[in-house]
Amino acid sequence: MALTTESLAVGLAGVAARMETAAEELNRLDAQIGDGDLGVTMVRIGRGVNEVLGDLPDDVGMAFMKCVQAITKVSGSSYATLVATALMSAAKVCKGRTEVPLSEMSALLAGAAEAMKARGKAELGDKTVIDAIDAAAKAVVGLDDGRAILAAAGAAVDDVIERMRDRPNRVGRARIWAEKSIGLDDPGMVAFRRMIEGLAG
Amino acid sequence: MALTTESLAVGLAGVAARMETAAEELNRLDAQIGDGDLGVTMVRIGRGVNEVLGDLPDDVGMAFMKCVQAITKVSGSSYATLVATALMSAAKVCKGRTEVPLSEMSALLAGAAEAMKARGKAELGDKTVIDAIDAAAKAVVGLDDGRAILAAAGAAVDDVIERMRDRPNRVGRARIWAEKSIGLDDPGMVAFRRMIEGLAG
Amino acid sequence: MKKILNDVYSYVDEMLVGLCAAHPEYYAQVSEGARVIKRPEAPIAGKVGIVTGGGSGHLPIFTGYVGRGLLDATAIGDVFASPSADQMAEAMRAANGGKGVLRLYGNYGGDVMNFDMAGDIVEMEDIPSTTVVLADDVASAKPAEAAKRRGVAGMVYAFKIAGAAADAGKDLAEVTRIAQKTADACRTIGAALTSCTVPQAGKPTFEIGETEMEMGMGIHGEPGVWRGALRKADEIAAEMMDILLADQPLARGERVSPLINSLGATPPEELYILYRYVKARLDDMGVRIVMPLVGRYATSMEMAGVSFTFCKLDDELETYLKAPAECAFWKV
Amino acid sequence: MKKILNDVYSYVDEMLVGLCAAHPEYYAQVSEGARVIKRPEAPIAGKVGIVTGGGSGHLPIFTGYVGRGLLDATAIGDVFASPSADQMAEAMRAANGGKGVLRLYGNYGGDVMNFDMAGDIVEMEDIPSTTVVLADDVASAKPAEAAKRRGVAGMVYAFKIAGAAADAGKDLAEVTRIAQKTADACRTIGAALTSCTVPQAGKPTFEIGETEMEMGMGIHGEPGVWRGALRKADEIAAEMMDILLADQPLARGERVSPLINSLGATPPEELYILYRYVKARLDDMGVRIVMPLVGRYATSMEMAGVSFTFCKLDDELETYLKAPAECAFWKV
């Protein structure tokens, strides 16, 4: 199976829809250790991307780039910029191709995680969305079936959320509430989990 | 009997002493319809005048002038400036004399009331200290004995305070609380009453 | 009381020491502790002197506006209290460069009595002086009793325009005429959202509900026109403009300088939201806007609220308004 | 919520409309509603451009400092929220006069990510750019982790000095070096007495007792060093100076520009009381004071509190600090 602009558009539409229903939960989680806007941010990202989905170029890399633009336009939230950064890294890898084999998904996710680390000056273990993406990258190594990839990634993210729960947030706004963040789920990791659910439709 | 620098100094020392004990009452009255500082002002006037009492010139007019300077130095309150204005008007009348017959007291008070009217742009009946001084001026017409003057003036002031009580204050800070001032004694009139008590020793 | 200070009785003196220490090029104490501030170069020979004075707690008013093209000296009282006639006389001496002195200040009973008294005092020293009193607060008395109105932010225009006229070498009569013309051209209306706290009082001057505002309130908390629920910015601006325009109409083709002033805590962000409305409406009316002022020009310490002042201009006033001027709080 | 506004969602846009309407000589919108403000004459051919950006609610920071000898353009977010990378890229385009652009802003996670992203975007358009991030808030991290510190009022010095260097015709590398040198020379410590209210939140950002203060609190209410009873002005000033001097000692004969800054509601009267102490102590230490700044230079809307910034100077920085500059909020 392969990633095409068409399948990408379907997947992203699913993500956008899921964000509308997840907004409240994400705002609530973010409010505990941040500024409580993550749900709003995800809705903005979803709607922004939705607007360009009908009009994506066949070049998968260029299609990713168009989504990056849509996102940097609608939000300056950390998470939006990290998502844009991740998609930009995918755009570079996919540029010039109309089909990208799903077997590359692990590498795409790993590349995204690296780009996000550089952007956010964060490390693995800092309890951010990067831990979730890294876990997903590792879980889908060797898989090339869409359903299987989503299932494995979802399970891996659930697991890392669980494992990280009792550790402190070490970067972002939550850093200043590090002690308070122990025992709480990182909102960015949960948002990634909801995105996977959205992709699964 | 006559007013001399010596008898003036004795009288003013009595006023200064009475102000220390009257301060609280005057602050309280002023707080109801003003800024609550009249007691503080009277203490300042008393202490300021006290400092120059030992050093007054024999010329009664010049002695009054020295008190004026002492007062304008220590306070910018309305009442202080009105008292200074009254003393200045007395200074002009007494200038060049070392003895001023007490039979002139009514005229001195009437002159002071006129000067204060001009200074404060107030009329009789506006429920200010001027009503009290005017009443005192009228009450001491023809008297030339110190005790008798103080007794008549005191009674007249008590009477005018009583008569004015149920009218509104029409000038000064109290003007904006005109309605509220009905039923309350004008603090400036009461202060004048306490000054008479001080003069009486 | 949430104020940063050492002692309520030294609030004013320490403030003045800091002010003069921070800006020695603009402000000098006439003598230590006298609470009389002058331009370091005052008195300026051959120039009409301009003095003002009043209670502390209104910076930049009063002392802040001492400077080139503005005021020569000022007498400062305790917070919200008149300085003494003695201080005012001292300020007049410091300002007198041989051409006489204009007393230019706000219409408050105590200040008026003291400045008149001070005039009597310096008259004995042969310093000629005149008086112009600002009475621009339209909420403080009906038009029929306009002379009883209090002086508020309109003082900023009077200081600036009279200061420029004195700087231009006009004589005392002429500076006085121009100052009076400016005073007559100014109308102000204020609205308060929260109280300030006078240090010596130690508690807020007035109580006001969590969602209330008071239209027309004075800068010391004097009662206003109405008290009620906080309205939207455009509604507040509309009412304030209505009040100003009813008192002094502005016709198509006329010009005005509007001052959108914070009473202290209200941030510039919110002033600009208000100005947006004022500008659009004046444009609509065909009134020309000259040198709009938006900021903290006349305050009541940490009071939240705003005032609008409209200064109606003609060629003469506009020229002086735009003339160069300089103090620590304002440069033109 | 005691704020003067029409709608929490239009707070920033209406504020920017009013700002540009009041001061068209200083501020122009790049396009309606874009929340990117530039000097009307920008881009200026042959001059290095300087851009900044960050959340609204800090006027004069950020937009206020767009002007001659200061900044060329700025990207503005919602109150206390980062603008988007897209806006920042737009600001960089507006500022680029062919000599490249310096991104000069405060160290906040979101702002840093977005400005880096914006740099990546304009790199594709061949606009060379550099970054200098202010991290002057000593209370926000230990000296060993100084790079993690937040950027606060030190930005004022960086804008002024880098702006003057760009104005003097220095190239991008040189402007960047000078900006970084300024950033390294600034230390700031803040203390809050009351909270501000973010319009979209509708209630105070934090709770604080009627007689409490918090030392070291951040400009968005980030937790500080201690919270306790409100102290006397001189005690507060002494502790703040101790903290600054421990982080960056000042020896006899060295020079510093001190900024005594109100976070919003604290009136200038109280800043001058504090400055009185600062000046006396620096004099005592034999440290030379250059261009002391006292006023509202970097705020958090209606928050009561103050910050002290010490910018340690040498000949180069002093020259640029004193060079002419002009915006609606500050003229040098």
Ligand SMILES: Nc1ncnc2c1ncn2[C@@H]1O[C@H](COP(=O)(O)OP(=O)(O)O)[C@@H](O)[C@H]1O
């Ligand atoms: N520097 C960073 N590096 C990696 N992830 C980060 C970083 N900062 C924030 N995040 C992630 O973003 C989430 C918060 O996003 P968001 O609400 O948009 O932040 P903010 O409102 O502070 O800009 C966090 O839960 C975390 O997963």
Ligand SMILES: Nc1ncnc2c1ncn2[C@@H]1O[C@H](COP(=O)(O)OP(=O)(O)O)[C@@H](O)[C@H]1O
């Ligand atoms: N304009 C005026 N004319 C006459 N008397 C006045 C005037 N203003 C005030 N007073 C008198 O002074 C008293 C108040 O004095 P004071 O407390 O010094 O005033 P303030 O504190 O407002 O300056 C009043 O009770 C009244 O008797």
Ligand SMILES: [Mg+2]
């Ligand atoms: Mg958030």
Ligand SMILES: [Mg+2]
């Ligand atoms: Mg946010």
Ligand SMILES: [Mg+2]
């Ligand atoms: Mg009183």
Ligand SMILES: [Mg+2]
């Ligand atoms: Mg008083």
